Amino acid sequence: MSLFKKASSLAPRLLKASSGSRSGVTVQQARNLNLLEYQAKGLLQEYGVTVQKFKVATNTNEADAIAKDFPCEEYVIKAQVLAGGRGKGHFDNGFKGGVHLTKDPSQVSSLCTSMIGNKLITKQTPPEGIPVSKVMVAEAIDITRETYFCILMDREHNGPVIVASPDGGVDIEEVAEKTPDRILKLPVDIHSGVTDEMATKVAEFLGFQGSLVAQCAEQIKNLYQAFLEVDCVQLEVNPLAETPQGKVYTADAKLGFDDNASFRQQPIFDMEDTTESDPREVEAGKYNLNYVQMDGNIGCLVNGAGLAMATMDIIQLYGGQPANFLDVGGNVKEDQVKEAFRIITEDDKVKAILVNVFGGIVNCATIANGIVNACKSIDLKVPLVVRLEGTNVDNAKKIVADSGLKIHSAEDLDDAARKAVSMLN
Numbered sequence: 001m002s003l004f005k006k007a008s009s010l011a012p013r014l015l016k017a018s019s020g021s022r023s024g025v026t027v028q029q030a031r032n033l034n035l036l037e038y039q040a041k042g043l044l045q046e047y048g049v050t051v052q053k054f055k056v057a058t059n060t061n062e063a064d065a066i067a068k069d070f071p072c073e074e075y076v077i078k079a080q081v082l083a084g085g086r087g088k089g090h091f092d093n094g095f096k097g098g099v100h101l102t103k104d105p106s107q108v109s110s111l112c113t114s115m116i117g118n119k120l121i122t123k124q125t126p127p128e129g130i131p132v133s134k135v136m137v138a139e140a141i142d143i144t145r146e147t148y149f150c151i152l153m154d155r156e157h158n159g160p161v162i163v164a165s166p167d168g169g170v171d172i173e174e175v176a177e178k179t180p181d182r183i184l185k186l187p188v189d190i191h192s193g194v195t196d197e198m199a200t201k202v203a204e205f206l207g208f209q210g211s212l213v214a215q216c217a218e219q220i221k222n223l224y225q226a227f228l229e230v231d232c233v234q235l236e237v238n239p240l241a242e243t244p245q246g247k248v249y250t251a252d253a254k255l256g257f258d259d260n261a262s263f264r265q266q267p268i269f270d271m272e273d274t275t276e277s278d279p280r281e282v283e284a285g286k287y288n289l290n291y292v293q294m295d296g297n298i299g300c301l302v303n304g305a306g307l308a309m310a311t312m313d314i315i316q317l318y319g320g321q322p323a324n325f326l327d328v329g330g331n332v333k334e335d336q337v338k339e340a341f342r343i344i345t346e347d348d349k350v351k352a353i354l355v356n357v358f359g360g361i362v363n364c365a366t367i368a369n370g371i372v373n374a375c376k377s378i379d380l381k382v383p384l385v386v387r388l389e390g391t392n393v394d395n396a397k398k399i400v401a402d403s404g405l406k407i408h409s410a411e412d413l414d415d416a417a418r419k420a421v422s423m424l425n
Contacts, residue, residue, distance in 0.1 A: 296321025337370025
């Protein structure tokens with residue numbers, strides 16, 4: 001997935017804010033795989049983490065069944081979307097709020113069906129909102145105290161680091177900036193893991209007392225086990241809550257996963273919800289292409305993230321605007337180049353395409369054949385500028401020249417950017 005995917009959690013910024021020096025924790029990567037709340041809770045539940053009991057409804061019949069078969073003193077009904085601000089949001093059908101509480105079982109079904117199939121609009125969604133296809137109906141819990149707990153992989157310590165604060169459920173970044181003594185950062189030895197002593201230390205720092213210390217310590221060890229076994233790069237619980245009944249709950253959790261482990265965590269990666277993703281980004285992912293939609297009019301096909309960003313910068317320098325970030329990677333095949341062109345040209349705003357390839361690992365002839373085949377198969381209508389350099393470049397340039405297609409060659413990136421921008425007029 002792309003470098004441009006934004007992390008939805010606060011932990012990376014929290015670590016920077018609380019580090020206080022250049023020797024502070026540095027974050028390795030942003031969250032890539034997105035799980036809905038009910039998916040994250042279901043996954044943690046498998047590792048003995050205490051979460052609220054819940055059911056999920058996708059239609060009226062399922063919502064009706066939940067009200068009959070899932071008795072609770074009080075229900076919390078939540079629209080399942082990745083965007084924040086659900087409680088203060090509204091739906092395109094006029095229904096207010098993506099989070100509701102009720103003690104009346106007869107209201108559960110109507111609350112669910114008011115959300116399912118409609119678009120929820122919050123401060124974090126596009127103006128038109130995002131469709132809600134699932135609603136989580138959970139047992140509402142009373143919370144007497146909220147704490148913050150997170151585990152994340154950190155380059156500085158070459159392994160996991162626990163970040164904890166007794167001040168959960170609030171702006172944790174503000175806590176880190178104003179009261180850094182309220183933040184605990186604890187590196188974990190990847191070989192020994194979270195020991196009983198370490199878990200107890202964290203539980204006491206979080207302010208748990210009496211029998212709750214041991215209970216919290218057990219939850220911390222279970223959370224770490226989940227973090228390790230499912231290849232998380234980040235597991236953030238906010239809040240890790242204490243109830244009047246003397247229980248410790250993971251009331252809300254965000255999980256981030258290592259993309260490089262997708263081959264051994266396929267069931268988890270298959271759970272990804274792409275409702276809020278750009279369809280072209282989702283399609284590109286199927287072909288192992290790193291694609292991010294942008295607002296410009298010059299489509300870009302480049303190998304290597306650094307070269308891709310440099311290409312976008314130079315396009316802007318000469319007065320153009322990139323329509324996308326697209327990195328085909330180092331092991332690209334001809335069919336991937338063809339799919340890349342198809343995805344780029346599906347954007348109606350694209351008025352020219354710039355291909356910039358420096359062949360180190362990549363064979364320029366592979367790119368050239370892919371370009372020629374793509375142009376012929378999709379009947380390319382917009383101007384195409386190609387700059388190739390590196391491995392097998394002479395053969396690649398011959399393939400382009402002999403194709404008979406109207407492809408504009410460039411000597412270097414400067415020349416390519418100038419030509420691409422000039423073809424917009």
